[in-house]
Amino acid sequence: MIIDAAGRLFLAPGSGRVSMDDLARELGMSKKTIYRSFPDKYSLMTAVLDRQFEAIERRLVAAAQDTQDRPFGERMQGFLLAACGELWRIGAAQLAAGRGDAVLRRHVEQRIDAVVYQRLDELFRDGHRRGLLSAPPALLGEIIRGAVERLLNSPLPRQLEWTAADLLRATVDTMLYGAIRPGSEQVEPATTRVSERKDAS
Structure with missing residues (x-):
């Protein structure tokens, strides 16, 4: 449940900096409860x-x-x-x-x-x-x-x-x-031109 909510908040398009307070409000629980499962924001984001x-x-x-x-x-x-x-x-x-x-x-x-x-x-x-x-x-x-x-x-x-x-x-x-587009113009492949320059030198 915590990972799901964190994913919705942290990865939302155009979302700015999301805090753990924001996440706690979204979940309707205290930050202390979140920190029992994830000791810091980095470990939570890694899990997400x-x-x-x-x-x-x-x-x-x-x-x-x-x-x-x-x-x-x-x-x-x-x-x-x-x-x-x-x-x-x-x-x-x-x-x-x-x-x-x-x-x-x-x-x-x-x-x-x-x-x-x-x-x-x-x-x-x-x-x-x-x-x-x-x-x-x-x-x-x-x-x-x-x-x-x-x-x-x-x-x-x-x-x-x-x-x-x-x-x-x-x-x-x-x-x-x-x-x-095929047939629009006859263009020699660049790789051929490079090999010919090498042969000439």
Whole structure:
């Protein structure tokens, strides 16, 4: 009950600094009662975040199972859209970028890395092993990390009237399939031009 109420207050969009007094009022109990279960605000927030990341983990496992027999691009989209939707819901990027104290920010960053990015890296490595990706998995992982963290903090979804998940889908499509529409123009891949410059030198 305490964790549920703390999650509603602490992770609410646009919520400012929430005190233990606020939580006690919400629960209709004394702070002393709360402190019997959680010795400080940090331990309570850690419990709230851990519960949220357990839910994210379950969602990502379910998304992976739903798309396991699909083409690689669909598997990648399913994973990233599930991850982005869940991280958006709990405001994890905002927590990692500035809400809360430094210890909690590190905790959020570590949990995002363990729950989301390590799975993402394995997915890219699998695609690379199967000959489906020409770019190094580490590079693709860095690009997606940057896109996810930027989109979750960006005003762009509101400006374009898209969801963060819609923008991430467009980002993944652009990264995996290119931004130029097929047949619109014949453009030589940058990797080919780089290799030719190396050969010439």
